Amino acid sequence: SQELEQSPQSLIVQEGKNLTINCTSSKTLYGLYWYKQKYGEGLIFLMMLQKGGEEKSHEKITAKLDEKKQQSSLHITASQPSHAGIYLCGAARNTDKLIFGTGTRLQVFP
Amino acid sequence: EAGVTQSPTHLIKTRGQQATLRCSPISGHTSVYWYQQALGLGLQFLLWYDEGEERNRGNFPPRFSGRQFPNYSSELNVNALELEDSALYLCASTKRGGVSNQPQHFGDGTRLSIL
Numbered sequence: 046s047q048e049l050e051q052s053p054q055s056l057i058v059q060e061g062k063n064l065t066i067n068c069t070s071s072k073t074l075y076g077l078y079w080y081k082q083k084y085g086e087g088l089i090f091l092m093m094l095q096k097g098g099e100e101k102s103h104e105k106i107t108a109k110l111d112e113k114k115q116q117s118s119l120h121i122t123a124s125q126p127s128h129a130g131i132y133l134c135g136a137a138r139n140t141d142k143l144i145f146g147t148g149t150r151l152q153v154f155p
Numbered sequence: 156e157a158g159v160t161q162s163p164t165h166l167i168k169t170r171g172q173q174a175t176l177r178c179s180p181i182s183g184h185t186s187v188y189w190y191q192q193a194l195g196l197g198l199q200f201l202l203w204y205d206e207g208e209e210r211n212r213g214n215f216p217p218r219f220s221g222r223q224f225p226n227y228s229s230e231l232n233v234n235a236l237e238l239e240d241s242a243l244y245l246c247a248s249t250k251r252g253g254v255s256n257q258p259q260h261f262g263d264g265t266r267l268s269i270l
Binding site for chain 1: 159161188197198200203210211213243245247253254255256257258259260261262263264266
């Protein structure tokens with residue numbers, strides 16, 4: 046099984062709707078990163094969360110880290126077509142690499 | 156500030172050939188990471204270079220190798236190419252200190268196709 050599981054795997058929402066993506070770890074989370082990827086392209090860094098209970102927002106995207114639950118959530122408010130893509134969570138298990146989640150494919154239709 | 160740059164964008168090879176992929180990190184970054192993103196397999200860690208040294212490698216065979224140059228740019232070499240090597244290869248960079256407290260910044264990748 047994957048160390049980082051994301052849910053849902055795929056999400057199709059109407060423009061303007063809110064949505065939440067979850068990332069659950071099988072091990073304690075010491076730091077959690079959220080990235081967005083357009084199909085076949087590189088990863089765009091969104092947010093870094095390091096402390097339990099930490100919450101960060103950028104434009105219409107909010108991410109939270111719940112260390113006790115070994116979980117993080119990414120919430121998008123009033124979704125837009127520009128939010129479409131693949132969202133990936135990543136966790137640093139040590140200093141040298143990130144372990145990535147399985148990814149959530151988001152489609153936003155008008 | 157220029158981001159992480161990778162070349163070529165696309166590379167088409169046949170089985171048994173060798174491929175060389177290149178990466179230039181963000182100015183001021185000394186660590187370079189390579190990842191493979193194959194269809195259906197997600198992002199898999201390949202190699203980490205820091206200050207010219209290979210610091211760690213993922214669970215890949217020895218025909219995947221690389222190096223880091225004095226200017227901190229890096230090459231990924233894949234020998235004896237196999238069909239399952241077809242993937243998007245992503246390079247990322249950070250300042251010194253690893254990834255536990257700073258994000259990796261990624262390039263747009265090189266898509267390697269094996270015929």
